[in-house]
Amino acid sequence: MPSSASRYGSCSAGPEILSPSRRNDLHLCEDGYPMNQTITKLSLFQLFALIIQAQFGSEELVLPNKLYSIVHQDSWMIHLAAGFIVELVICILWLLLRRYPGMDIFRINPRLTGKWLGSILNLAYTGYFLVLGAFLLVRIYMFLNKWVYPRTPEWVLLSVIVAAACYIGAHRLRAIGRYYSLTLFTTVVFILIALNAFIEHVDWLNLLPIAQTSGASWVKGIGASMTSLIGFEMMLVFASRTNGSPKQILLTALAANGFVVMIHVLLIVVSLVYFSPEELNILPEPIIYMTKTYSFLFVERIDLIYLSFWIISSMACLIIQVYAASIGLAQTFSKKGRPYFLCGGMALCLATAVWLDRPFAIDHWIPFVHAYALAMIVAVPLALLAISAIRTRRGETAP
Template identity: 30%
Template sequence: MNATANASITKTQLFFLIVKTQIGIGLLSLPSDIQHSAKGDSWLSVLLAGAVIQLLLLIYWRLLKKFQGANLSQIIVSLLGRYAGKALNLIYYVFFILIAAYASTLYVQLIRTWMLALTPGWMLFLLIIGTSLYLACDNLRVIARFFVLASMLFIVLVLISFLTFSHETHLAYVLPLGQSGISPILEGSERTFFSMLGFEVSLYFVAQVQGERSGGIGVMSLSNVFVTIFYTYFVFICQIGLSPGALTQVNEPVLYILKGLSYQLFDRIDLIFLTIWIIPMTATLVCYLAIAGKSLTVKQPSYRKLVVFSAITVFACGWILSAQENLDVFSKWLEYSYLIMIAAVPLLLLLTSFLVKPNKKVEAT
């Protein structure tokens, strides 16, 4: 298992890597979040957010194409030089860790609300982060293998969601189109954008795709289209399945619409849905641990150590975060500063790359 730090992945694997990172905990509460602002046009907000992400992906692609075979951390080092580059990479690392910690906090909260009300939080953290660590410390090819396998579950999830059509559905809830006007829709897509985070992993993973690079943007766009449609679909079924009033009341509408379903063999489809949903949620953590590792190191042995260290940090941060009364302030701060990191910084890097002649020798940090 030596020298496999840069083990190559196929394009199909890249697709599933991005998709699995993006689809995670955010979706479950998304419909009610957007409902507050965009009302009946929530699903339009999702589509809009997908379009914005597509623009960002184009920027990423330009940047990645300019530096073939290098991931973001290598690009930064070659553009900004050794010390400034390393400093920026460290900031990225901190953000990835914080995002992972935040996601795991939400994850644990969700599990405690829906499944295990009495289990101590640290226990759940330990299980979740331990599982993610077990996968994340291996090379990307292994991670990709698992993600492709786990993606089969999306089929099951979509099949389960079809059951909701046996409820009363009211298409009138989303009509007329554009009822809430432009600015609420924009506000809604801002919320959506944050729950669709995860596409930034492509900055690190595209470099390891084997074969010709030209198809990279195609895969990235395809995964974005898939995720956008997946999100839109779930937001849409929540909108037509729950009344606007109820939608603002419940925390996790996606689970809530499944809760009422009852069949002869089993009740509470939401629990089964959530059990399966645990896997995409963990996958998101795995990806953040992996890119946190990749942001600071290239070699496999040091990567492994770093991932172990990151996992411990995420555990500690998550525990501290879960002890907070109110996460709103923190999450607002985190989300907006993260937005700068994944939108503004790559754009600036792209602009810099036009001005600066890049240092040809990409330093292996």
């Protein structure tokens, strides 16, 4: 009679019984064990929630002001256009992943480019995820320091957040997927905040005039909008760890990005009609200022309640970024013990965030981060897809 581990496909069927060559060919789960059983994978809904939370960082707080300073009343149209472009990029990533079923980007890189160049690309992706995590921590501290904890030392506040993130991120992927499913309710808060604004005094004429900005401003605005949607690239790591057909995974990723775009557009429109143009120009976080004006019979300081839900969403974003980096390190160095890589990555993000503790320092590095993101999300996948297509046309072994 088979053991319970073999009957239910647990990851505990350790790789010790596998030859080294066979071990390299297998798709491994996050702790280094073969991940060919559905019990270790995410559901489609968990992937949906994961991508949404990965795209919700700190940008939604500053997005209305940032876009208004570039394209004014065209902000919501610009964001819709950026969302459509991101949908196309998701299709490109999916085409690459479909050629290598059961493999993530950290397996595809050495498969297509060789061991050494593949390892360099893996480290580049790992560094990219860690950079995103470090900058997210800086953003979290800036907002919490400004609105809630003005006298709390940065390292104390961020250490608490990192400790909680390490605890959650050290669990198995399926358990983390359940956490993301539960935290998806935080997005409902953003919707309710926006809908409540329509009950207050709004001026719909603030949406006019439209289509008055130049083409150069549109291009700049679309670039700014796309950076607020970073996070969809997590499908490069987690699509192969999801139960579902390739078509289902594609539709899930497209739906998740579309959901985030719609919430962003709703927040942008609310900001445009709630604040005057003069006010929107000088309010860096219009959504928080808006919640500050709300008052109910038994509830005060809605802005603090809003920030409480926002920090849950931001921490979920941090966890998945460093989790992806830990997978990259574990697979690149063929080591088990992904939780140790995750804790090390969190510590590195914390140290970087404490070092980058000034807004001007962040502004100095933002162009580099945006260029880094463009390379990792668009340029490298396109190059890999082209290499794979050329090899297939030449009749070489699997793409």
